[in-house]
Amino acid sequence: MSADTSIGSAIFEGGLINFMIRTAFIVIFAWVINKLIDRTVRQVKKKNNSNDMLTVYIRKILNAIIYAVAAFSVLSAIVPLEGLGSAVLGATSVITVVLGLAAQETFGNFIAGFFLALGQPFSVGDLITLPDKNITGTVQEITFRHTVLHTIENTQMIIPNSLMNSAVLENKVFGQGTFTRYMKISIAYDSDMILVKKLITETVMANPLVNDLRSKEEKMQGKEPFLIRLDDFQESGLLITFPVNTTDYKDNLQASSEIRQRLLIVFKENQIEIPYPKVQVLH
Numbered sequence: 001m002s003a004d005t006s007i008g009s010a011i012f013e014g015g016l017i018n019f020m021i022r023t024a025f026i027v028i029f030a031w032v033i034n035k036l037i038d039r040t041v042r043q044v045k046k047k048n049n050s051n052d053m054l055t056v057y058i059r060k061i062l063n064a065i066i067y068a069v070a071a072f073s074v075l076s077a078i079v080p081l082e083g084l085g086s087a088v089l090g091a092t093s094v095i096t097v098v099l100g101l102a103a104q105e106t107f108g109n110f111i112a113g114f115f116l117a118l119g120q121p122f123s124v125g126d127l128i129t130l131p132d133k134n135i136t137g138t139v140q141e142i143t144f145r146h147t148v149l150h151t152i153e154n155t156q157m158i159i160p161n162s163l164m165n166s167a168v169l170e171n172k173v174f175g176q177g178t179f180t181r182y183m184k185i186s187i188a189y190d191s192d193m194i195l196v197k198k199l200i201t202e203t204v205m206a207n208p209l210v211n212d213l214r215s216k217e218e219k220m221q222g223k224e225p226f227l228i229r230l231d232d233f234q235e236s237g238l239l240i241t242f243p244v245n246t247t248d249y250k251d252n253l254q255a256s257s258e259i260r261q262r263l264l265i266v267f268k269e270n271q272i273e274i275p276y277p278k279v280q281v282l283h
Contacts, residue, residue, distance in 0.1 A: 106145060
């Protein structure tokens with residue numbers, strides 16, 4: 001053995017130079033394998049034109065395993081650590097208990113994330129709501145531990161996968177090309193229903209963000225753009241319900257606000273009363 005290759009042999013198996021060459025080879029090999037996996041996943045997603053959470057999740061698991069094996073291979077060439085494997089195996093029971101207690105929540109989130117990827121109740125890009133938590137946002141990323149949401153307040157919310165897996169979820173865009181919100185408004189009992197329906201229809205359809213879902217034939221036949229329902233006889237007035245359909249949730253928020261503001265104006269101009277509680281003070 002030459003002096004060059006024997007340098008550091010007391011610490012590194014085969015010497016420092018051999019250790020550096022071996023480490024470089026292992027790192028490059030692991031990097032290439034992971035890149036091939038990433039490319040394969042991208043091609044599959046592009047071919048199927050889908051956002052497959054399970055495929056992405058499996059890719060991340062494979063990437064982590066490959067890098068873990070590479071790291072263990074490098075560490076095993078360090079002489080003081082070459083007994084690491086047998087020492088770890090000998091202390092398996094202790095390590096299992098300690099890690100089990102310390103990483104119970106993390107492991108639970110990992111398993112929950114796997115089931116989310118398997119069931120796919122939502123995908124990256126979907127707008128979801130957790131009603132019990134009053135949380136709404138667009139899914140940005142799904143990791144081993146948590147799901148990242150971008151909220152309508154332009155903030156980032158990190159939610160553990162265990163919560164996402166157990167909570168009641170509302171996916172606002174799942175399988176839909178548009179988004180519909182049903183607006184409710186109360187009017188006085190003596191209101192002219194024909195005039196109210198006319199004002200609501202004109203106000204909604206005048207908004208540029210609202211979609212007209214009628215076909216050409218239905219428009220030619222003069223079919224109403226949407227159904228306006230009288231849903232309830234309330235104590236103070238009549239409850240009217242009607243849909244507002246837009247391209248997405250954000251457009252719907254804006255359109256609904258604009259429609260409410262406009263209805264306040266046109267109802268006032270046409271003497272349509274929106275009832276509200278009144279308190280009469282007697283002297």
